[in-house]
Amino acid sequence: MLVAVARNAWRIYSSGCLRGCAGKLLALRSRSSYRIISRGLSHNEGHIDHVSLADIEVITEQKDKKRSRGRAEKKNEGAKQKKKTESLKAQTNETNPDDSLTGFYQDLKDMVDQFSNRVDGEYVIFTQVGSFYELYFEQAEKYAGILGITLTRKQLKSQSIPFAGFPDYKLDKYLRLIFSKGLKAVICNQRRDEFSNVITRPIDRIVSPGTVVDEGLRDYNRNNHLLAITFPEEPFKHSVMEGKIGLAWCDVSLGTFYVLETNFENLMAAITRINPSEIVVDSKFDIEYLYSGKWHPQFTDLKSYYTTRFQVPSTKRKLQDYASKFADNRKLVLSTFDLLKQKEISASNLLLNYIAECLPNYSTNFQLPTRSLPSEVMQIDPRAAKDLELTETIRGGMRVGALANIIDRTVTNPGARLLSSWLLMPSTNIKEIKQRQHFITLMLKFGSFTGELIQLLKHTADISRIVRRIDNNRAAFAEYLEISSTIRYLDNIYDLIKERPEIFKVFSPIFKVFIDDASLHKLGTHITKTIDSSVTLKTNDNNNNNNNGPRPDITIAKTNWNIKADASKRMHTLRSKYDDCLEKYNQLLEDLAKQLCEGETTDLSLIRHLKTGEFLVNVRIKNKKSKELIENIKYEKKYHTRTSVKLQVPEWKELGNRMVAIENNIAIEEMNITNELKAKIFRHNDSIKEMSPIIELLDTTQSFANMAQEKNLVCPIVDKTTDFDIVEGRHLVVEEGLQDRSMGVANFTSNSCKLKNGEAWVITGPNMGGKSTFLRQNALIAILAQIGSFVPASYARLGIIDKIFTRVGSSDNIFKNQSTFMVEMNETAIILREATERSLVIVDELGRGTSPQEGVSIAFASLYTMIEKNKSKVLFATHFGTDLKKYIDKYPEAKKAVEFYKTDLEELHDTSIPIDKRIIFHHTLSKGLSTHSHALLIAELAGFPKSALEIARKSLPEEMSS
Numbered sequence: 001m002l003v004a005v006a007r008n009a010w011r012i013y014s015s016g017c018l019r020g021c022a023g024k025l026l027a028l029r030s031r032s033s034y035r036i037i038s039r040g041l042s043h044n045e046g047h048i049d050h051v052s053l054a055d056i057e058v059i060t061e062q063k064d065k066k067r068s069r070g071r072a073e074k075k076n077e078g079a080k081q082k083k084k085t086e087s088l089k090a091q092t093n094e095t096n097p098d099d100s101l102t103g104f105y106q107d108l109k110d111m112v113d114q115f116s117n118r119v120d121g122e123y124v125i126f127t128q129v130g131s132f133y134e135l136y137f138e139q140a141e142k143y144a145g146i147l148g149i150t151l152t153r154k155q156l157k158s159q160s161i162p163f164a165g166f167p168d169y170k171l172d173k174y175l176r177l178i179f180s181k182g183l184k185a186v187i188c189n190q191r192r193d194e195f196s197n198v199i200t201r202p203i204d205r206i207v208s209p210g211t212v213v214d215e216g217l218r219d220y221n222r223n224n225h226l227l228a229i230t231f232p233e234e235p236f237k238h239s240v241m242e243g244k245i246g247l248a249w250c251d252v253s254l255g256t257f258y259v260l261e262t263n264f265e266n267l268m269a270a271i272t273r274i275n276p277s278e279i280v281v282d283s284k285f286d287i288e289y290l291y292s293g294k295w296h297p298q299f300t301d302l303k304s305y306y307t308t309r310f311q312v313p314s315t316k317r318k319l320q321d322y323a324s325k326f327a328d329n330r331k332l333v334l335s336t337f338d339l340l341k342q343k344e345i346s347a348s349n350l351l352l353n354y355i356a357e358c359l360p361n362y363s364t365n366f367q368l369p370t371r372s373l374p375s376e377v378m379q380i381d382p383r384a385a386k387d388l389e390l391t392e393t394i395r396g397g398m399r400v401g402a403l404a405n406i407i408d409r410t411v412t413n414p415g416a417r418l419l420s421s422w423l424l425m426p427s428t429n430i431k432e433i434k435q436r437q438h439f440i441t442l443m444l445k446f447g448s449f450t451g452e453l454i455q456l457l458k459h460t461a462d463i464s465r466i467v468r469r470i471d472n473n474r475a476a477f478a479e480y481l482e483i484s485s486t487i488r489y490l491d492n493i494y495d496l497i498k499e500r501p502e503i504f505k506v507f508s509p510i511f512k513v514f515i516d517d518a519s520l521h522k523l524g525t526h527i528t529k530t531i532d533s534s535v536t537l538k539t540n541d542n543n544n545n546n547n548n549g550p551r552p553d554i555t556i557a558k559t560n561w562n563i564k565a566d567a568s569k570r571m572h573t574l575r576s577k578y579d580d581c582l583e584k585y586n587q588l589l590e591d592l593a594k595q596l597c598e599g600e601t602t603d604l605s606l607i608r609h610l611k612t613g614e615f616l617v618n619v620r621i622k623n624k625k626s627k628e629l630i631e632n633i634k635y636e637k638k639y640h641t642r643t644s645v646k647l648q649v650p651e652w653k654e655l656g657n658r659m660v661a662i663e664n665n666i667a668i669e670e671m672n673i674t675n676e677l678k679a680k681i682f683r684h685n686d687s688i689k690e691m692s693p694i695i696e697l698l699d700t701t702q703s704f705a706n707m708a709q710e711k712n713l714v715c716p717i718v719d720k721t722t723d724f725d726i727v728e729g730r731h732l733v734v735e736e737g738l739q740d741r742s743m744g745v746a747n748f749t750s751n752s753c754k755l756k757n758g759e760a761w762v763i764t765g766p767n768m769g770g771k772s773t774f775l776r777q778n779a780l781i782a783i784l785a786q787i788g789s790f791v792p793a794s795y796a797r798l799g800i801i802d803k804i805f806t807r808v809g810s811s812d813n814i815f816k817n818q819s820t821f822m823v824e825m826n827e828t829a830i831i832l833r834e835a836t837e838r839s840l841v842i843v844d845e846l847g848r849g850t851s852p853q854e855g856v857s858i859a860f861a862s863l864y865t866m867i868e869k870n871k872s873k874v875l876f877a878t879h880f881g882t883d884l885k886k887y888i889d890k891y892p893e894a895k896k897a898v899e900f901y902k903t904d905l906e907e908l909h910d911t912s913i914p915i916d917k918r919i920i921f922h923h924t925l926s927k928g929l930s931t932h933s934h935a936l937l938i939a940e941l942a943g944f945p946k947s948a949l950e951i952a953r954k955s956l957p958e959e960m961s962s
């Protein structure tokens, strides 16, 4: 019997609850004052899975050495005395630094020391002990507070050490916390060697946002790109940005792999497109200097990315050494490598070395490196992506409320991923855009087809993800079946498109490889013939390859198998034998039941005792009569518990042994068949991968079609001109927000915009008048048009835009070390340097951060340069319209190129009406210049104190107070 204190309650565990020997009981009992938590024996029958398992092991080791009872008792006496002294020591924290650690704790200490000396990041070591993850030594002291877990001390033989821990099922939660602080986690999972029974805790993986393989942390609706960047040697020597930069990025859970050689000018735009979760650079490169913005200010934006300064190991491998990660055909891989540019090779090498260090036990096979083409996409720098809230909101970084979220009607993970990556890289290829528009038009025309298509798409699986999971032995058997069902559903979709010639003509080319691939279809049939369709979705996740858990009870009379009986000859024979046994089993149960009058007097079951492995008949005693009836049965041994009797019956012993032997053989055969199936799947990897692009494209297109219908969008005309003509344009996100607020009554005011290159619209109007909304809506319409979507307007004709620039106040906060005005100037300088006649520039107030006169002159100079030198299309919102106009009027060429528009506000004169009803915003844009910002009214609306308002009113110049 074990007595332990669990929080404030006394709990009593019987020895049967524990997996081990008496030594463990002794250890726990001797620690009865220790806090011992059980997660409930009902869930975890068979063992106590608590932090104190480490203690148990220690004590068990000691126990093994000193087996004699007498000596153990003696030791206990001594230990009691020692413990007293040590607990005193621990209380006063007077640990002798010379106290040497042994075994488990010494290994832990070494690991903590090893990682605390690293310069490339901060590592938090999570060591799995039982079903807890624990932190020790200075790590526990440093991170317990950050993680919000209790810091305590563990009393060892010679000293007490700090430690903290949490249950392993909460790992995802703590990893998220770790990432949010810019830290990394080193996961050391415990492994028990099957033969020697020795437990070790090697590093299983080093987890950071880009190397996450934990399903719970992964959003499969988005790519999780890990990006390695290699820079030119000594780039900071000159002030000019020179030299080539290598980029290599991948998604470790999906096996995608891309490369690109670029330069400093295009680096930020490339990073926005890739949208990495983590950036890796060689620790030798001075990335801090680049981030500081001292060399060139635009790189300060990089600060917002999670960055790893990777200390490339001396054992660094060459790219060729990783060839097997890409395909079995080494020749093919090496010839692909030969096509890579020098910097692409170095970046790929850095990336693969980093992955090898972080995921030593994870099989990461990639598709052959693909180069993405920068000339074919619209450039959006990270700031513009943020300002326009493409994938997340400015405030809070939420996905809800961002454009990506509003337009997403996809029903599959691959579709959602494609949509969000398109959003960050709108195409500049007119042919490509028109083709996407054509797909949408067809889907809109054949609404019932689209409806059926959506239903079929919903049944398809995220194939790339499943293949990775199979590769890493994480997939459930049901996931194998998803491959074959996806093949079936794609066949159904193909049949569906065949029914309509117009659709067939357009969509059939994307099915070509899939339909012609007979071997892929054979594979699908083979999977269905192999895996039992009744398998559950139980996955191998979160066990972290841990084979230290309770050994599973041996199932008796098993009826559910993962592999079908006909999957192999041997399996067929084994299953027939097992079925015979099952028959005998049922017969035996029936005979015994007859003898015991089961039902009336007893409950009966055939079991295998978990601890001893004996085959027993378990008879639950209901009444006196059942006790008498038991004596009718011939048994070899009898065990009594309070409520039942367990009998060793020869027939059951023999049958049970036989059943277990067959079960074992079936398990081995299942494993062999599964391995063969895995090998077959990998042989067809290329064909399997062909399915994802079909799903992606169809799903993204149906999503666009759906949104076009729901939001009343039009197909924009996209051409080679530099025109920008939008009639009755809307801002989808603001519109949706207004609909939510007004319970379904849309009251967004649409506005038109017509610009050519070298022209600008200056927008003035009251605060809250809708200036920023108008500016952003036009940029968003351009982006939507170039990703191939329809747009929120009644008409749109757009010349292809190469770059979108934004200068909006809201991103000021990402620059930690620069003043507001410095930030404004940096951003404007980039625009003036890089904008072209195909660019769209959005400026929401410029020159506010300095004296009004100088501010306006800078605003004018910027605007003038943008239209006259850069020849871009400019939308410029300002509260200093009157002053700006004075400057513009001085320059005839500027006067010709700039139009003034305004929004308005009306104030009802009845002051008895509450302020929010008294102010009416007219968001319709009209030609002209607004001279009044109505700032005081807005302040009143915001709840400004009356007295302060009065002061403000009195201090206004006379001409403004009317």
Ligand SMILES: Nc1ncnc2c1ncn2[C@@H]1O[C@H](COP(=O)(O)OP(=O)(O)OP(=O)(O)O)[C@@H](O)[C@H]1O
Pocket (backbone or CB within 6 Å): 734, 738, 747, 748, 749, 750, 765, 766, 767, 768, 769, 770, 771, 772, 773, 774, 923, 924
């Ligand atoms: N076209 C519109 N139709 C309906 N409501 C609109 C429209 N434009 C803006 N709004 C509403 O007005 C709010 C304020 O708009 P916005 O931020 O664009 O104003 P602003 O003129 O830029 O203000 P400020 O000068 O204070 O920055 C929006 O959040 C939205 O609720």
